[in-house]
Amino acid sequence: MNETEGTLAISTHTHPAGPVVLRLAGELDHYTGPSLRRAVEDVLRSPGTGIVADLSDLVYCDSTGMTVIITAYHRAQAAGSSFSVGGLSAVMTQLFRVAGLDQIFPMHSSVQDAVDALGRK
Template sequence: MNETEGALSISTRPCPSGPVVLRLAGDLDHYTGPGLRTAMAELLSGPGADVIADLSALDYCDSTGMTEIITAHHRTEDKGSSFSVAGLSPALTQLFRVAGLDQLLAVYPSVEEALDALGAS
């Protein structure tokens, strides 16, 4: 699946070992958040899979974007799977820390490290 909503590009890459990497690039905000919601609904409509959100190309995330990430986390957990984020920029790392998202979500420096943590590399 590849989708572009405004200034947000969303793509998914299933890994042979099970997890799905959800790559977000651009801006995640009030205008583009529904694109993430739609992508997650599509992704979670099938059998449950662990999701790694690759945020390494995410340039901007506002409070609506953070809410969408939290919602994606809860929806994935409701399916019995895990949701983690990887590749945060220094600015997003600080934002996640201030908002307390680093306490709610599993955060990894890279997708590869997230895959290792899931035993999926």
Template sequence: MNDAEGTLAISTHPTPAGPVVVHLAGELDHYTGPRFRLAVEEVLRDPGAGVIADLSDLHYCDSTGMTVIITACRRAQAVGSSFAVAGLSPAMDQLFRMAGIDQLFPLHASVQAASEALRGS
């Protein structure tokens, strides 16, 4: 699935270890958040599929975007799937940690690190 409409591009692809990477590029906010939610919902239709949110190309995330990410994590947990965030820029990493989001789910430096951590869990 590829989606370049608006200010957020979303693509999904499986990893060899099993989790599906949902790559975001652009801005995650009130307007674009529902598209991320739908992408995660689509991945979670496959029983047992884990989700890695690759935010390495995310340039902006407001409180609504953070809420959408938290909701995606809770949805994954509700269906027995794993969820992780990978590739945050230093500024985004600081923002997520200040908001306490790192207490809700793991933040990883890269998709590979997230994939390895999820495989070990």
């Protein structure tokens, strides 16, 4: 059996309202998780910067991927930043809720909702 690594593309842009949006496209798992860790660490070099993870193009996320997202949330909190996710598909929303992630960090139906929520803090 040949094991293939998943692919994850991460693009970063600053939303006009201020937070940095990390758009994830593809699969978040054991192989691709380190890419997200590095992207979050890069953003957190600017203290106080809010992060919104745009998961609208995330097609797969395993338990390792969930752990990376939880760790990103905790690192942002420790750095005095905010972290939330937006744009989850119905399947990913259900997966995250079953895993209890909605009890750990804010989940929003769209990136704009996540950005708006950060602005209300």
